[in-house]
Amino acid sequence: METVFIVGGAGYVGSHCTKAIAEAGYRPVVVDNLSNGHEQFLKWGEFEHADIRDAERLDAVFARHKPAAVVLCAALIEVKDSQVETALYYDNNVSGAINVIGASERHGVRAFVFSSTCAVYGEPAEQPLREHFPIQPISPYGRTKAMVEGVLADMRQFKNFPAISLRYFNAAGASWQDGIGERHTPETHAIPLAIQTALGRREGFRIFGTDYDTPDGTAVRDYIHVLDLADAHVRSIRHLLDGGQSDIFNLGTGHGHSVKELVTAVQDLSPQPFIVGTTDRRPGDPARLVADNSKAKDILGWEPTCSFADIIESAWKWHADTEPRIFGLDAKPTVDASGTPMEQEQTTVAAQ
Ligand SMILES: NC(=O)c1ccc[n+]([C@@H]2O[C@H](COP(=O)([O-])OP(=O)(O)OC[C@H]3O[C@@H](n4cnc5c(N)ncnc54)[C@H](O)[C@@H]3O)[C@@H](O)[C@H]2O)c1
Numbered sequence: 179m180e181t182v183f184i185v186g187g188a189g190y191v192g193s194h195c196t197k198a199i200a201e202a203g204y205r206p207v208v209v210d211n212l213s214n215g216h217e218q219f220l221k222w223g224e225f226e227h228a229d230i231r232d233a234e235r236l237d238a239v240f241a242r243h244k245p246a247a248v249v250l251c252a253a254l255i256e257v258k259d260s261q262v263e264t265a266l267y268y269d270n271n272v273s274g275a276i277n278v279i280g281a282s283e284r285h286g287v288r289a290f291v292f293s294s295t296c297a298v299y300g301e302p303a304e305q306p307l308r309e310h311f312p313i314q315p316i317s318p319y320g321r322t323k324a325m326v327e328g329v330l331a332d333m334r335q336f337k338n339f340p341a342i343s344l345r346y347f348n349a350a351g352a353s354w355q356d357g358i359g360e361r362h363t364p365e366t367h368a369i370p371l372a373i374q375t376a377l378g379r380r381e382g383f384r385i386f387g388t389d390y391d392t393p394d395g396t397a398v399r400d401y402i403h404v405l406d407l408a409d410a411h412v413r414s415i416r417h418l419l420d421g422g423q424s425d426i427f428n429l430g431t432g433h434g435h436s437v438k439e440l441v442t443a444v445q446d447l448s449p450q451p452f453i454v455g456t457t458d459r460r461p462g463d464p465a466r467l468v469a470d471n472s473k474a475k476d477i478l479g480w481e482p483t484c485s486f487a488d489i490i491e492s493a494w495k496w497h498a499d500t501e502p503r504i505f506g507l508d509a510k511p512t513v514d515a516s517g518t519p520m521e522q523e524q525t526t527v528a529a530q
């Protein structure tokens with residue numbers, strides 16, 4: 179049985195990848211420093227507590243397990259935070275990634291899969307997004323990802339290093355039956371925030387910007403179920419282990435949903451109405467980010483299977499039932515995502 183490292187496997191996307199990799203017949207080993215991960219998500223395979231910035235420790239872990247494949251999910255992920263803790267982001271996401279790439283090369287890894295993001299496209303002129311479009315990130319977070327993609331491109335070209343970069347669009351949903359789901363601290367993502375508001379754990383949800391050039395004026399994103407993302411990782415590993423070419427793939431559904439649509443979908447599941455306010459655009463948020471996913475379909479045979487309704491429903495079940503059971507949450511509304519006490523905000527009762 180071949181060993182696969184899931185670096186960052188105690189986190190949201192990584193835990194779903196670990197489960198899918200175990201189910202595909204590989205031996206998963208999670209490597210994580212638990213800075214943002216959860217012990218509760220360590221349910222498949224062995225665990226190695228290691229920080230990717232510690233090259234010596236990484237070498238020891240690679241020597242012990244001799245992985246055939248490595249999935250690199252570990253990163254700091256907050257766009258706003260990356261503008262404050264900029265050097266930390268480059269150290270963690272770039273230096274740390276280079277350590278993992280270096281160890282993978284030294285230890286003969288035959289398949290390397292990297293968690294990239296559609297944030298590498300910045301504010302694109304054309305949609306849907308295709309992989310050859312210009313890379314022009316507008317945040318340090320996005321640039322750390324673009325830099326690692328650049329390192330991997332050179333490693334492919336000059337060292338024949340087998341690597342796939344997967345540009346996720348908006349990861350969402352949960353495998354709540356398996357006790358894993360989205361849990362970031364602080365949470366800044368729209369779906370968990372809207373659901374936590376509906377569940378009474380936050381005082382209100384704010385829509386960032388209603389004056390975008392989109393059908394309803396709110397920003398449009400391509401939400402992709404985390405189970406579909408996990409499946410693409412398994413396919414990428416197989417593709418490279420079978421001798422397939424290194425590449426870059428967009429992972430999205432190809433369908434966009436606005437923030438207002440998202441709020442309506444959550445309201446449809448919610449037993450009671452909740453407060454939805456509007457405020458200015460969040461700096462750096464483009465109007466629309468939607469994938470052209472035809473390359474992943476053609477080359478990996480990947481097909482997203484979950485609808486937007488599936489995403490919202492699974493996220494709802496996770497936040498309503500599973501997450502409180504596992505983490506013992508007390509439902510206290512306190513502050514919104516920006517840390518602003520909600521009573522200071524101008525709010526209105528939910529738009530239809
Ligand atoms: N969530 C999304 O919508 C989204 C979208 C696009 C790309 N991505 C990328 O997917 C990956 C996973 O995102 P996520 O939402 O699961 O985040 P997450 O914070 O839940 O998981 C990241 C994991 O990496 C670990 N980690 C961080 N720094 C580490 C270090 N120095 N050494 C060892 N472990 C470390 C954390 O402890 C955590 O378990 C990230 O690379 C992120 O940039 C996420």
Ligand SMILES: O=c1ccn([C@@H]2O[C@H](COP(=O)(O)OP(=O)(O)O[C@H]3O[C@H](CO)[C@@H](O)[C@H](O)[C@H]3O)[C@@H](O)[C@H]2O)c(=O)[nH]1
Nearest residue numbers: 295296297347348366367368371384385386397437460463
């Ligand atoms: O309280 C909120 C939070 C978000 N939004 C909006 O909802 C949309 C989605 O926002 P969010 O869930 O924060 O995701 P993104 O900002 O699109 O970024 C996510 O998706 C990117 C890829 O698209 C990844 O690179 C990032 O790591 C990940 O945070 C955006 O238009 C936001 O402006 C709100 O209106 N109110």
